[in-house]
Amino acid sequence: MLQITGVSRRFGDITALSEVSLEIRQGEFFALLGPSGCGKTTLLRILAGFEAPDEGTVTLDGEDLLRQAAHRRPVNLMFQSYALFPHMTVAKNVAYGLEREKLAGAEIRRRVGEVLEKVGLDTMAGRKPQQLSGGQRQRVALARAIVKRPRLLLLDEPLSALDKKVRAEMQLELKRLQNEVGITFVVVTHDQEEAMSLADRIAVFSEGRVQQVDAPVELYERPRTPFVAGFVGANNLFEGRACSVGLASDGLGVLPGVSTLPDGTPALLAVRPERLRLDGQGVLRGDVVDVSFYGGVSHVSVRVAGRSTPVLVATQGATQVQAGSPVALSWSAGDGVLIPQ
Structure with missing residues (x-):
């Protein structure tokens, strides 16, 4: 129209x-x-x-x-x-x-x-x-x-x-x-x-x-640009280069994600906080910095070695983890979106 x-x-x-x-x-x-x-x-x-x-x-x-x-x-x-x-x-x-x-x-x-x-x-x-x-x-x-x-x-x-x-x-x-x-x-x-x-x-x-x-x-x-990924809702953004199974990141290793980009393309991997899991089979490991409860959802900030900003995890209900606890983070490859830089 x-x-x-x-x-x-x-x-x-x-x-x-x-x-x-x-x-x-x-x-x-x-x-x-x-x-x-x-x-x-x-x-x-x-x-x-x-x-x-x-x-x-x-x-x-x-x-x-x-x-x-x-x-x-x-x-x-x-x-x-x-x-x-x-x-x-x-x-x-x-x-x-x-x-x-x-x-x-x-x-x-x-x-x-x-x-x-x-x-x-x-x-x-x-x-x-x-x-x-x-x-x-x-x-x-x-x-x-x-x-x-x-x-x-x-x-x-x-x-x-x-x-x-x-x-x-x-x-x-x-x-x-x-x-x-x-x-x-x-x-x-x-x-x-x-x-x-x-x-x-x-x-x-x-x-x-x-x-x-x-x-x-x-x-x-499925944000298509770094701006949209950072502006629309909370997101965890990891820098690196596209590879066949996700993102190759200096200091963090290979992070799972879905990529349609040619291997080696400078890219960001976007993973929403609610897609992350706190479990023993982690892709990344770190220590809990802060836990905040928002009536039905808990926000857990995790400091990971090799990354300047904490990783944000959103879990349903009250969480049992406390500040200072070591945790492992994981997510499914389908929950990681690669965006060209």
């Missing part, structure tokens, strides 16, 4: 976007994920019409989106701050865009009623924003964005202002609403958990470039 091809944007000496190309499908929940300053919000502003790229094209349903004025695009942007009118009721806030389009009063009331019911605020139509909780204000902003039935809804860090419990609830709510209304959602976030729980596919950005586009599970289990 949305085709972004070779989009670049510079601000003086700073390149915010560099030859970004993406395809976003009809009805998809698509996330732009990356650290602050990686270019994801600049791309969102280009789609909304608040920025123009220096190079590249953007088409929506085959039509040039960049030639349309911001207010003419079938695109709506939900701001991070929600930007609600404090002097208007919930219903008036939601109706504002429809009134600007001069729709008939009966049609406006019908559509506002429908969308408020959808977001669970039909009983609060007469309240002002200051009488609502943060989660309820977020729903009003969402209702106002979808009542105009845009082809594409852009969300800029939509849940960052909410506390952890409300954020978890709203993640489920956003996903349910997106399925129900059938609008294509593009969300910008630096929160990996948010992107992984919401999106059908994720584009990971770094320094203005797309590093990888994949479904959440594939992105987590």
Whole structure:
């Protein structure tokens, strides 16, 4: 539905976007994920019409989106701050865009009623924003964005202002609403958990470039670049050279992994903490530095000779090992992913 091809944007000496190309499908929940300053919000502003790229094209349903004025695009942007009118009721806030389009009063009331019911605020139509909780204000902003039935809804860090419990609830709510209304959602976030729980596919950005586009599970289990391996979730990264059975590492020996790289290629081996086992038949041996319990999961840091940073192991429940204990670490070859350096 949305085709972004070779989009670049510079601000003086700073390149915010560099030859970004993406395809976003009809009805998809698509996330732009990356650290602050990686270019994801600049791309969102280009789609909304608040920025123009220096190079590249953007088409929506085959039509040039960049030639349309911001207010003419079938695109709506939900701001991070929600930007609600404090002097208007919930219903008036939601109706504002429809009134600007001069729709008939009966049609406006019908559509506002429908969308408020959808977001669970039909009983609060007469309240002002200051009488609502943060989660309820977020729903009003969402209702106002979808009542105009845009082809594409852009969300800029939509849940960052909410506390952890409300954020978890709203993640489920956003996903349910997106399925129900059938609008294509593009969300910008630096929160990996948010992107992984919401999106059908994720584009990971770094320094203005797309590093990888994949479904959440594939992105987590098969990172293709060192940046993605280090940014998406916790990872243990070992340096060395690819070999037929994994990675040959100076000082650590041969570490098991699945490789499609030519032998001798400089590479990283990525092993997720939950894939590591503490057992007697170890690939590596070391001493426990620290044990932390996180309600259902224990994190064990192990210092291994020949490696500058501890290896992180995640085990289910409370663990019996203690700081100072000697341990052996092992993992299956299929759990080690080789990435070219």
